[in-house]
Amino acid sequence: MWRKDEPGRWSQLFADLDAQAEAVLRAEEHGDVAERTRIEVGKLTLADRLRAAVGRELAVRCVGAGPLLGRLDGVGADWLELTESTAMESVVPLAAVIAVCGLGRWSTVVDGVVDRRLGLRSVLRRLSRNRAVVRLVLTDGGTLTGTIDRVGADFLELAEHAQTAPRRAGAVLRVWTLPLASLAVVRRPPP
Numbered sequence: 001m002w003r004k005d006e007p008g009r010w011s012q013l014f015a016d017l018d019a020q021a022e023a024v025l026r027a028e029e030h031g032d033v034a035e036r037t038r039i040e041v042g043k044l045t046l047a048d049r050l051r052a053a054v055g056r057e058l059a060v061r062c063v064g065a066g067p068l069l070g071r072l073d074g075v076g077a078d079w080l081e082l083t084e085s086t087a088m089e090s091v092v093p094l095a096a097v098i099a100v101c102g103l104g105r106w107s108t109v110v111d112g113v114v115d116r117r118l119g120l121r122s123v124l125r126r127l128s129r130n131r132a133v134v135r136l137v138l139t140d141g142g143t144l145t146g147t148i149d150r151v152g153a154d155f156l157e158l159a160e161h162a163q164t165a166p167r168r169a170g171a172v173l174r175v176w177t178l179p180l181a182s183l184a185v186v187r188r189p190p191p
Contacts, residue, residue, distance in 0.1 A: 051108035
């Protein structure tokens, strides 16, 4: 037998089912967003994380060089540039970075041809062209001071000489050939 209040019960039942369906959809959407976020974060590189921190004070731990403290001044495809408190400019290959402290929550992704070309070798070639005196900190903790003579595909040649002496044949103690993978930090003393 049909009663007057039955349509209300059906309406409640359907309303309840609609609410449950909407809750399931919201949960699926939330799960999809969370999964998409995890996928996008999984595509970020260390360089992407560092780019958003340019201008910030960071602590960077490096193989063979220990901790470096300074302002992040630039980031390339495979290097970062720090100005340490002593006004020493340091270029660190990302391959030598063990850990970084002081990054914010954001990342900056750059998908440009120029960015991909501005690798560590470009920085080293510029230093070579400028005949800058550099101190190389190696991954074994050793250091060499001198002028970069040449930069190859996976190596550089350094004319070792005193930091205070310009690169002249008489000042060169020896010439080192180093794989780029052996570099922990390339330091340029303040002028």
